[in-house]
Each structure stands twice: as structure tokens, then as C-alpha cells.
Amino acid sequence: MTSHAANGAIDHHHDHTTSTGIPNKKLLMWAFLASDCMFFGTLISTHLIYRLHPPPGNPVPRQIFDIPLTSFSTFILLMSSLMMALAVNAIQKGNLKSMRFSLLATIVCGAIFLGCQVFEFNNFVFEKHMTITNSILGTTFFTLTGTHGTHVAIGVLWLGLMYVRSFKPATGGQPWTTTLLHVVALVAAVLLSMKVVLSVIWALEAHGLSGATLGGVVGAQWLAIVGTVIAIGAERWFARPAGPVQFDQSNAIDVESMGLYWHFVDIVWIVIFTAVYLLEYL
Amino acid sequence: MEATAKSHFTGKEEHAPAKPSFAFWRPTAKTGLMSWLTTVDHKKIGFLYGSFALFFFLVGGCEALLIRLQLIVPNNTLLTAPQYNTMFTMHGTTMIFLAVMPLGAAFFNFIMPLQIGARDVAFPRLNAFSLWTFVAGAIILNVGWFLPDGAPDAGWFGYAPLTSKLYNPTHATDFWILGLQLLGVASIAAALNFIVTIINLRAPGMTMMRLPVFTWMTLITSFLIILSFPAITIALVEVMFDRQFGTNFFEVSNGGMPILWQHLFWIFGHPEVYILILPAMGIVSEILPTFARKPLFGYPIVVFSGASIGFLGFTVWSHHMFTTGMGTVATAAFSLATMTIAVPTGVKIFNWIGTLWGGHLKMRTPMMFALGFIWMFMIGGFSGVMHSAAPADAQQQDSYFVVAHFHYVLIGGSIFALLGGIHYWFPLMFGRRVSEFWGKLSFWVIFIGFNVTFFPMHFLGLNGMPRRTFTYDGNMGWNVGNMIATIGALILGTGIAIYFAVIIYTYLKGEKAGRDTWDARTLEWSVPTNPPPEYNFAVIPTVHARDAFWYEKHHQSEIEQEKAAQHQAEAAHGGIHMPFQSIYPLVASIGALIGAFGAIYHNLIVALIGGSLLFIGIYLWSLEGAEGYHLHPDEDGHDDAPAPKH
Numbered sequence: 001m002t003s004h005a006a007n008g009a010i011d012h013h014h015d016h017t018t019s020t021g022i023p024n025k026k027l028l029m030w031a032f033l034a035s036d037c038m039f040f041g042t043l044i045s046t047h048l049i050y051r052l053h054p055p056p057g058n059p060v061p062r063q064i065f066d067i068p069l070t071s072f073s074t075f076i077l078l079m080s081s082l083m084m085a086l087a088v089n090a091i092q093k094g095n096l097k098s099m100r101f102s103l104l105a106t107i108v109c110g111a112i113f114l115g116c117q118v119f120e121f122n123n124f125v126f127e128k129h130m131t132i133t134n135s136i137l138g139t140t141f142f143t144l145t146g147t148h149g150t151h152v153a154i155g156v157l158w159l160g161l162m163y164v165r166s167f168k169p170a171t172g173g174q175p176w177t178t179t180l181l182h183v184v185a186l187v188a189a190v191l192l193s194m195k196v197v198l199s200v201i202w203a204l205e206a207h208g209l210s211g212a213t214l215g216g217v218v219g220a221q222w223l224a225i226v227g228t229v230i231a232i233g234a235e236r237w238f239a240r241p242a243g244p245v246q247f248d249q250s251n252a253i254d255v256e257s258m259g260l261y262w263h264f265v266d267i268v269w270i271v272i273f274t275a276v277y278l279l280e281y282l
Numbered sequence: 283m284e285a286t287a288k289s290h291f292t293g294k295e296e297h298a299p300a301k302p303s304f305a306f307w308r309p310t311a312k313t314g315l316m317s318w319l320t321t322v323d324h325k326k327i328g329f330l331y332g333s334f335a336l337f338f339f340l341v342g343g344c345e346a347l348l349i350r351l352q353l354i355v356p357n358n359t360l361l362t363a364p365q366y367n368t369m370f371t372m373h374g375t376t377m378i379f380l381a382v383m384p385l386g387a388a389f390f391n392f393i394m395p396l397q398i399g400a401r402d403v404a405f406p407r408l409n410a411f412s413l414w415t416f417v418a419g420a421i422i423l424n425v426g427w428f429l430p431d432g433a434p435d436a437g438w439f440g441y442a443p444l445t446s447k448l449y450n451p452t453h454a455t456d457f458w459i460l461g462l463q464l465l466g467v468a469s470i471a472a473a474l475n476f477i478v479t480i481i482n483l484r485a486p487g488m489t490m491m492r493l494p495v496f497t498w499m500t501l502i503t504s505f506l507i508i509l510s511f512p513a514i515t516i517a518l519v520e521v522m523f524d525r526q527f528g529t530n531f532f533e534v535s536n537g538g539m540p541i542l543w544q545h546l547f548w549i550f551g552h553p554e555v556y557i558l559i560l561p562a563m564g565i566v567s568e569i570l571p572t573f574a575r576k577p578l579f580g581y582p583i584v585v586f587s588g589a590s591i592g593f594l595g596f597t598v599w600s601h602h603m604f605t606t607g608m609g610t611v612a613t614a615a616f617s618l619a620t621m622t623i624a625v626p627t628g629v630k631i632f633n634w635i636g637t638l639w640g641g642h643l644k645m646r647t648p649m650m651f652a653l654g655f656i657w658m659f660m661i662g663g664f665s666g667v668m669h670s671a672a673p674a675d676a677q678q679q680d681s682y683f684v685v686a687h688f689h690y691v692l693i694g695g696s697i698f699a700l701l702g703g704i705h706y707w708f709p710l711m712f713g714r715r716v717s718e719f720w721g722k723l724s725f726w727v728i729f730i731g732f733n734v735t736f737f738p739m740h741f742l743g744l745n746g747m748p749r750r751t752f753t754y755d756g757n758m759g760w761n762v763g764n765m766i767a768t769i770g771a772l773i774l775g776t777g778i779a780i781y782f783a784v785i786i787y788t789y790l791k792g793e794k795a796g797r798d799t800w801d802a803r804t805l806e807w808s809v810p811t812n813p814p815p816e817y818n819f820a821v822i823p824t825v826h827a828r829d830a831f832w833y834e835k836h837h838q839s840e841i842e843q844e845k846a847a848q849h850q851a852e853a854a855h856g857g858i859h860m861p862f863q864s865i866y867p868l869v870a871s872i873g874a875l876i877g878a879f880g881a882i883y884h885n886l887i888v889a890l891i892g893g894s895l896l897f898i899g900i901y902l903w904s905l906e907g908a909e910g911y912h913l914h915p916d917e918d919g920h921d922d923a924p925a926p927k928h
Contacts, residue, residue: 018482024404027478031508035470039512042546046520046531055537132529136537139529143520161901176905 010249012092012256029257033264040268043147044275047140051279059130059137061280066120073116074273077152080109081266088259092252096166096245099255103163106262107190110156115194117149119201141276148272151265158258160186166251170244182238189231195224308906309863320863322406323816327413328392329711331384332704334417336782338380341424343778345373350735350771353764356756366752367435368454372424374438375458378558379465380420382692385700386561387416387469390476390500393707396806396814397494399485399823399830404478406861407903412472414871415464422878423461426454434458437750439551442532442543445521453882459522460878466511466518467874473504480504485805487825491585494804495578498585499564502592503557509596510553517546526884541606548599556595559659559691560588562699563630566652569706570634572802573649574641577829580633587626587633594623604672605679613672620670627663631656646800647721651702654729658694662687665740680750683743689736701728701781708788709795713812716792720784727777734770738763803829817858820915821845849917857912864906870899 015023087102121142124130132142164182199221200214207213218225309320321327349369352361361369395403403409426433431452436444445455480493480501493501520531521543530536532543571578578584600608600616608616634656643649665687669675678684709715742763747754754760798807808831810820824844827833834841852858877892879885 019484019488020482022482024478024482027482028405028474031474031477035474035508035512038509039516042513042516042549046516046542046546049542050537050539053537053539058537132523132527134536136530139523139531139536139538143523143529143531147519161904165905179905 332388335384342376411867415468418875419464442540473507495567496564514550579636648706662690681743686739714792715795724781731774866903
């Protein structure tokens with residue numbers, strides 16, 4: 001049991017304290033993902049079974065779905081997987097700065113995906129009049145994609161907590177409130193910027209691109225815009241360089257486990273995009 | 283495998299600052315209430331699992347006695363029809379989720395890490411979270427007894443649309459849904475932990491094919507849990523959404539199909555049957571070799587049979603639905619798959635017989651239960667094979683023949699083995715041994731009572747008596763059978779009462795048992811003291827053979843040298859790493875409990891408070907880190923050295 005501090009290098013693919021060499025956290029995550037496969041398998045099966053037995057008056061999926069929008073959000077989610085992989089690679093090499101950048105990029109991609117889903121749900125409910133209660137398609141569609149969205153949201157939260165944790169100072173003494181405020185600033189920045197961007201898009205859809213439209217958005221959303229600026233500023237302030245931190249290569253396994261979860265959620269989306277959306281256009 | 287020191291000590295403290303930068307409260311109580319609420323010791327957690335399970339076993343037993351008393355004579359009025367519905371629903375749910383499963387989990391927790399030569403499970407705090415979430419689920423499931431809405435009464439498999447708002451407008455069904463949901467979370471978390479522990483924390487030399495059979499069955503059961511529980515989780519989410527948000531999953535008028543519930547429930551429900559029986563088979567596979575004074579016959583075959591039972595268990599769910607009109611092909615396929623399961627099960631039976639064959643049998647109490655298990659489980663298996671033939675099943679469906687069948691496999695199978703397991707490991711867990719006379723007396727009373735209760739039910743079922751009816755007319759020809767069954771139930775109840783009285787007496791005042799009382803074969807008996815010390819093994823054993831402890835007893839000088847070397851190696855690496863206790867798993871579980879109440883009463887604020895508490899618990903749990911302290915006992919486990927704190 002020599003500490004890696006002694007010889008300077010960590011073998012990220014073999015943990016000599018376990019019987020198999022696989023780190024415990026990674027094995028736990030793989031087993032959990034196996035379980036999660038069955039979880040989504042059940043939901044997707046429910047959707048596919050009911051798809052074959054539409055009652056009279058069930059909405060027609062082709063008239064509901066907006067494939068270009070969903071393709072865009074799918075692409076963004078796939079890119080987030082790329083950023084996640086880069087983050088894991090960066091911390092395995094001990095490059096903290098690069099890891100933080102990649103984590104933030106993953107968070108932004110995840111937030112864009114969630115924003116698209118909010119837009120899509122809003123569109124389906126208010127424009128296309130499909131709700132979770134008024135049809136079996138609405139019931140299975142919203143439950144399945146909503147559960148997936150919840151997984152993405154948990155993933156974004158986890159990414160955010162990991163990002164904030166990477167600032168924990170090596171020397172004790174930082175009160176836990178600082179960490180908490182950093183988390184709050186990050187979450188506020190993500191939520192408020194989502195709100196602003198969505199309002200801009202809705203305004204553009206309703207009134208077309210003009211100075212008056214943008215002026216109207218600024219007038220209606222000025223509080224959210226100011227809040228976004230403050231939240232991003234606060235986050236940047238908490239993220240200022242401040243001495244050595246308690247986060248290094250030995251934490252790579254934490255980032256890697258989180259990455260496994262994130263990639264899994266992306267893969268599930270590929271299955272959902274295929275089986276729920278594209279299948280209707282065959 | 284290299285024979286160097288292996289522990290869970292990750293070397294982290296050596297380079298990271300020991301002082302946490304967050305002001306965390308680290309509970310240190312070793313006795314008293316706080317020590318139990320904050321424990322991360324797998325043995326204490328196992329004991330708590332066992333205690334709760336035995337309590338609910340008695341509750342479920344009382345419900346069963348009320349059911350039998352109601353049926354003792356025709357047109358009885360002891361229970362009303364709604365009360366009877368509540369009784370059979372709660373009896374089934376309690377016995378499966380709150381008695382047999384947690385009793386299995388108690389043994390997984392207590393015995394499995396000892397059998398593989400580990401000092402704890404892989405994630406001790408996750409283990410505590412599983413325990414407390416199980417308790418939260420048990421509270422939700424039973425809270426209806428004390429509230430005006432009453433306890434759940436839609437049957438333990440809650441068929442749609444019986445669970446809809448239309449037929450069950452009160453919160454009773456919501457207690458059932460959220461209670462099972464929490465129990466599912468607890469089971470999955472515990473199973474993930476056991477999987478990682480068995481795969482990753484084996485002592486040096488403990489290869490997979492040297493694992494004791496009980497540990498193998500723990501692994502297979504854990505895989506069954508993580509793969510089958512998601513199906514019921516989603517099914518419960520769907521029925522919860524139907525009730526709370528008006529979705530249409532099982533709402534026929536909007537295109538929902540209640541048959542989907544049956545499929546989803548049994549995709550979980552059939553593997554669940556093996557989740558209940560495989561641990562029992564593991565226990566019997568430990569008891570028989572010990573008291574037959576022979577190694578287990580055909581070890582690899584027994585292990586692979588267990589694995590194939592687990593695998594096939596996922597392919598037979600629709601045999602619970604032969605009468606729903608699935609079509610000829612599906613019915614034939616599920617019929618064949620079900621018959622296939624009899625093969626690995628039969629293989630196990632023959633291997634147990636092979637173990638007994640030519641052995642020097644020592645007829646101790648655990649052995650009596652194990653032999654009772656083989657015989658009774660076989661009878662349940664035979665009637666199970668009868669059900670696999672779809673035309674015969676169409677006659678037996680929903681009759682007392684089915685009730686007889688599954689009580690033969692669940693009592694004659696699971697419960698006999700679990701009760702035997704308690705006797706077998708009692709000296710290890712508490713350092714005391716149950717009196718042979720009283721142990722055997724309780725066995726015989728239970729054995730006779732069980733058969734008198736359930737054997738007549740085969741005849742009642744074939745004579746057409748349907749299950750789940752609160753009474754029957756005197757001219758149906760069922761009077762004698764029911765009278766005998768109820769008398770049997772009272773005998774069975776007496777037997778269980780004797781069993782518990784003896785166990786409690788022994789716990790308090792029983793004869794002291796020496797180390798390795800039964801002259802057993804597996805590593806759990808090699809611990810330095812009974813009950814085992816907090817750190818389990820003063821020196822992590824090196825395993826050379828399948829019956830590891832038996833080998834140690836017959837190669838003493840070699841083992842002593844090895845232990846001395848290992849002891850030095852461990853001391854050089856900082857001694858025995860022990861994890862700090864933690865309050866946060868309990869906090870997270872309390873959050874889940876409050877959140878579940880919020881969901882039941884559709885109260886967003888309560889749900890948010892619960893959810894936030896759950897989040898805070900998990901977040902602080904991850905921030906406080908997996909640090910610990912070190913112990914330095916000598917090779918024989920004497921705590922003469924002080925325990926410096928980090």
C-alpha cells in the first residue's frame with residue numbers, strides 16, 4: 001500500500017486496494033447503470049406498447065413533434081458528452097484549470113438541452129394541446145422524456161457540485177457557507193440565463209426579429225437579466241484564483257464516475273430520440 | 283493474487299490534510315442510542331435489519347392468525363370483508379418486504395463480509411442509508427393502521443384498476459405505493475453495495491470459485507434486486523401518476539391497459555420469488571456441510587445452478603398470468619421456461635443429498651431446520667411444476683392450491699432456512715448457544731403446525747375454494763379442511779412463540795459458546811472473538827482453499843507464519859482503518875420519509891422540505907468524506923494498543 005504521493009503517478013485504470021483492480025466507486029456506478037437500464041427499459045417499453053394501441057382521438061405524433069429542434073438539442077447533448085470526456089481526461093492528468101472549463105461547458109450544454117425541453121413541453125402543451133392527462137400519448141411521452149430530463153437535471157446539479165468542490169481550499173478554515181453560496185450562485189446563473197434565453201426565443205417567435213421585440217423582452221425581463229449578470233459575476237468571484245485546493249488527480253475517480261452517469265444519460269437519450277421521435281417517421 | 287496487506291485504507295490521509303475544512307460533527311458514541319443511529323458497522327446494521335425483520339415477522343404472523351381464525355368456521359364474522367382485505371394485503375406485503383427480505387439482508391450484512399475476509403462493506407454509510415430507508419418504508423407501509431384512511435387493502439400485487447382513485451379513493455393505497463417505493467430504494471442501494479463488496483473486497487486468495495455458497499447467493503440475489511426492482515419502481519410511478527396527476531397509464535377510457543400493470547408487476551414479482559429463496563438456499567448450503575462433516579458436494583454445480591435459477595427467473599413472469607388470455611404461443615413459451623427452472627432447482631436438491639450421503643450427520647437444531655427445508659421446499663417445488671402446465675394452472679389459478687404452493691416454498695423454504703440460519707450463526711453473533719432441547723422442540727412444533735396448516739389447503743384448492751374470500755358457505759365441503767388448517771395455524775403460532783422465547787432467553791442468559799462452536803468450515807468462524815470485534819479480523823486472512831477456515835485449522839503452523847507476516851505488513855501501513863460514524867445517512871432517510879408523506883398527501887411544501895433534507899443529507903455525507911481512524915490490535919485481537927484518532 002504505497003501512497004501515490006510517494007511515487008508521483010496514479011494509475012487511473014487499476015486500483016491495487018481492490019480484488020479486481022477496479023475502483024469501488026466505478027464498479028458501484030456500473031452496477032447502478034445496469035439497474036438504470038432496466039428503469040428506462042420499463043418506461044420505453046410502456047411507451048412503445050401504448051404506441052401500438054392508440055385509442056380513437058389520440059394525438060398523431062408526426063403532427064406534434066418538431067424534429068429540427070429535437071435534433072439540435074440531441075446534438076448539444078452529444079457535444080456535452082465530448083466535454084465531459086475532456087474533463088475526465090484533464091483531471092486524470094492533473095490539469096485542474098482545463099477540467100473546470102470542460103465541466104462548465106458540460107453544464108452549459110446540459111442547460112441548453114434542458115432549455116430545449118422546457119421550450120418543447122411548453123409548445124406541446126399550449127400550442128399543440130397535448131397534456132399529460134388528456135391522452136395516452138401525452139401520458140407516456142411526458143413521463144418518459146420528463147424522467148430523462150430529471151436525470152439530466154440531476155446530472156447538471158452533480159456537475160455543478162463537483163465544479164464547486166474543486167475550489168475547496170487545501171488549508172482548512174473556509175466556512176461551509178462559502179461553498180453553499182458558490183453553489184447558489186452557480187444554480188442561479190444557470191436558471192436565470194435559461195429564463196432569459198427562453199423569453200428572447202418566445203418573443204422572437206411571437207413578434208419576429210425587430211428592435212421593438214428585443215426592447216420588449218428587456219423591459220419585461222430586466223429583473224432576470226440583472227439577476228443573471230449578478231449571478232454570473234458572483235460565480236466568477238467565488239471562482240477567483242485563491243491558493244492551493246483540495247482537489248487533484250486522486251479525485252479523478254469521482255469525476256470519472258460522474259462522467260459514466262452523464263454518458264449513460266446521453267446514450268439513453270439517443271435511444272429515446274430514435275424509439276420515440278424518429279420511429280414515427282419510418 | 284499477491285499476498286500483501288489489503289485493507290480499505292486508501293492511503294488518502296497520507297497526502298491530504300487530515301483536518302477537514304468543514305466544521306463537521308463526527309459522532310463517536312460506541313454505546314447508547316446515538317451509536318446505533320450513526321453506526322456504519324455492517325454487524326450492527328445487520329443486527330438492526332434482523333431485529334426489525336423479526337418484529338415485522340411477528341406482526342405479519344398475527345395478521346395470518348386473524349385470517350385463519352376468520353376462516354375456522356363457515357360464515358364467520360370475526361372480521362368484516364374490508365378488514366379481511368386489509369389483513370391479507372398487509373400479511374403478504376409485510377411478510378415479503380418487511381420480514382423475509384430484510385431477514386435475508388440481515389445475514390448478507392452480518393455474515394457475507396466475514397465470509398470473504400473483509401472488514402466492512404465497500405460503502406459503509408450507504409449501508410446505513412439502506413437500513414434507515416428500509417425503516418422509513420416500513421413506517422409508511424404501516425402508518426395506515428393508526429390513521430383514519432386505514433392500511434392498504436388492494437392485495438399485495440395491487441392489480442390495476444383496483445388501485446385507481448375510482449376503486450380506492452383513500453390514502454391507503456398511497457401508503458402502499460410510497461412504502462414500496464422507499465423499500466425499493468433501500469433494497470437497490472443495499473444490493474449495489476453487496477455487489478461491489480463481493481467483487482472487490484475479497485481477502486487475498488479468495489477467488490470467485492472459493493467464495494462460500496452463501497456469499498455466491500448474496501451476489502446473485504443482489505443482481506436480481508438491481509435488475510428487477512426498477513420494473514416495479516416504474517410501475518409504481520405510473521400508478522402514482524394516475525392517482526396524483528390524472529395520467530392514463532391504467533385508465534381504460536383513455537386507452538390505458540390494466541394488463542400492463544400485471545406484466546410490469548410480475549417482471550419484478552417473479553425474480554422477487556428467487557430473491558426470497560436464493561439466500562435460503564445459500565444458508566442451507568452452509569449448514570449441511572458443517573453438520574454432515576463433509577465439503578459441499580458439487581460446489582461449482584450448486585453455484586451455477588443458483589446463477590441459472592437467477593437468470594431463468596427473468597424469463598417466466600407470465601406464468602402468473604396464464605388465465606389472462608395471452609395467446610397460445612406466449613403461454614406455451616412461458617410454460618416451457620417455467621418447467622426449465624425445475625432443472626437447476628432439482629440439481630441443487632441432489633447436491634444437498636450428495637452432501638449428506640455418507641456424512642457423519644450431527645443432528646443439531648440448525649441441521650433439523652436445513653433438513654426440514656429440503657423436504658418441505660421439494661413439496662412446494664412439486665406443486666410449482668404442476669402450475670407450470672398452463673391447462674392445470676387454469677384450474678388452480680386463484681385457488682387455495684396456489685396458497686398452499688407458495689407457503690410451502692416461502693415458509694417451508696425461506697423461513698425454515700432463515701430460522702435455521704439464526705440458530706446456526708447465533709453463537710457467532712452473540713457468543714451464546716441455543717439449548718438443543720428447546721431448539722428442537724420449537725422446530726418440531728413449527729414443522730407439525732406448518733404441515734397441518736398448509737397441506738389441507740391443497741385439497742381445499744382442488745375442491746374449488748378461492749383465495750381472498752373472507753368467508754364461505756357451510757355446504758361447499760370446505761369445513762373440515764379449514765378447521766384443520768386453522769388448528770394447524772395455532773400450532774404453528776405456538777411453535778414460533780416457543781422459538782422466539784428461546785432465542786430471547788438465550789440472548790440474555792444462554793450457555794456461553796466457545797469460538798467456532800460447530801467446528802465449521804468458512805471464514806466467518808475464524809474471527810478472534812464471539813461476537814466479532816468491530817474490525818472483524820485482527821489480521822486479514824489469506825485464503826488457500828474453498829473451505830478456507832477448515833484449511834486454516836489443518837495447516838496451523840503455515841497459517842501462523844503467514845499471519846505474523848501479514849500483521850507486520852498491516853502495521854507498517856498504519857494499522858486497521860476504521861470508518862468514522864456518520865449521522866447523514868439517517869438525515870437523508872428522514873428526508874425521504876418526509877418527502878414520501880408530502881407525495882402521499884399531495885402537499886408540495888412538505889414534499890419540498892423532505893426533498894431538501896434528503897439532498898442536504900446526501901451533500902453533507904459526500905462533503906464530510908470517507909475518512910476514518912486507525913486501530914492497532916495484536917494478532918489475537920487484543921485491543922492493548924491505544925487507538926489514535928486522525
